[in-house]
Amino acid sequence: MSVQIEPVDPADDESVDAWWDAYAAAERADRGDDTPVWTREETRSALQHPSAVVDRRIFLLREGSEVVGSAGLGLPLKDNTHVAHLSISVPPEHRRRGVGSAALSYLEAEAAASGRRVVQSTAAWPHALGSDGAGSPGREFARRHGYDLALGDVQNRLDLPLDPALIDRLESELATAVGGYRIHSWVGPVPEDVVEGWAALDASVDTEAPSGDLDIEPAKPDVASIRENEDLITRQRRVSFGTLASTPEGEAAAFTQLVVSGDDGNAYQWGTLVRRADRGHRLGTAVKLANLRMLQRESPQTRTVLTYNAESNTQMLAVNTLLGFRPSERMGELQKRLE
Known part of the structure; x- marks a missing residue:
């Protein structure tokens, strides 16, 4: 079944909740149940907040009526307007069947259509895996799709x-x-x-x-x-x-x-x-x-x-x-x- 990519209206609480559920599930699966994530209401507030600084867009990923992931695109409006920031969250039970790849292609096309020539994102992994993050799901997905590690950070x-x-x-x-x-x-x-x-x-x-x-x-x-x-x-x-x-x-x-x-x-x-x-x-x-x-x-x-x-x-x-x-x-x- 093909993936449908559906823009979310920030005023649609049910869709925002579904977006956040997929985001939180993917983050916690990869980083641990106690990993800090933006909370549901913090996310809702950000999406509903008018901004002259960034154009925030979010999307639900569906197969039929089932939500199988979520994605986001941030387009800076004042500085670094050549850059787009993207995120993709697919819970483990929906991985390895092209959901993330379909979302990534869509987001990259949206970024290009908005005049952006560089796309940036992040991936987190356990400290013990080392600087490259080899073997971690987000890092390996990014590597397969041509994303270079531009800067390595340490969470303390x-x-x-x-x-x-x-x-x-x-x-x-x-x-x-x-x-x-x-x-x-x-x-x-x-x-x-x-x-x-x-x-x-x-x-x-x-x-x-x-x-x-x-x-x-x-x-x-x-x-x-x-x-x-x-x-x-x-x-x-x-x-x-x-x-x-x-x-x-x-x-x-x-x-x-x-x-x-x-x-x-x-x-x-x-x-x-x-x-x-x-x-x-x-x-x-x-x-x-x-x-x-x-x-x-x-x-x-x-x-x-x-x-x-x-x-x-x-x-x-x-x-x-x-x-x-x-x-x-x-x-x-x-x-x-x-x-």
């Missing part, structure tokens, strides 16, 4: 709470290096007086941090995009924790952000970056430490922080190790050129 996990004595000791050790920098932390939206500097650092993350062979261009700082994302965070019942280091002249030098899910309770590390001109002062450690202190004070029920870093980002991985993170999974950032 931190169990909370951190020992307050460790925080105090590290802050004392950092005091001299941090010097005249001001460390400012808050819960919720970025304060108006620092949002332009925050946006500049946030726009630099993808290209200033190691990016391997990913075909990505520097993003333009955009306060409107920051505010749009904050609105979505609120709609998803998530809470943002931000810390910024500023120079004595008030320039943004380093930032970090944690976002706590209101559904699963985990904290997820988003961007962390130190401006090139301000490196060598241990600001990466300082902002992450200050943010963790605030997280423990304001959200004591949070018990886990999850973060991904490029395996080649030895400096940030060393910071994470210092704070007590441990490797828990790997992820490959995959890429294929359509031209």
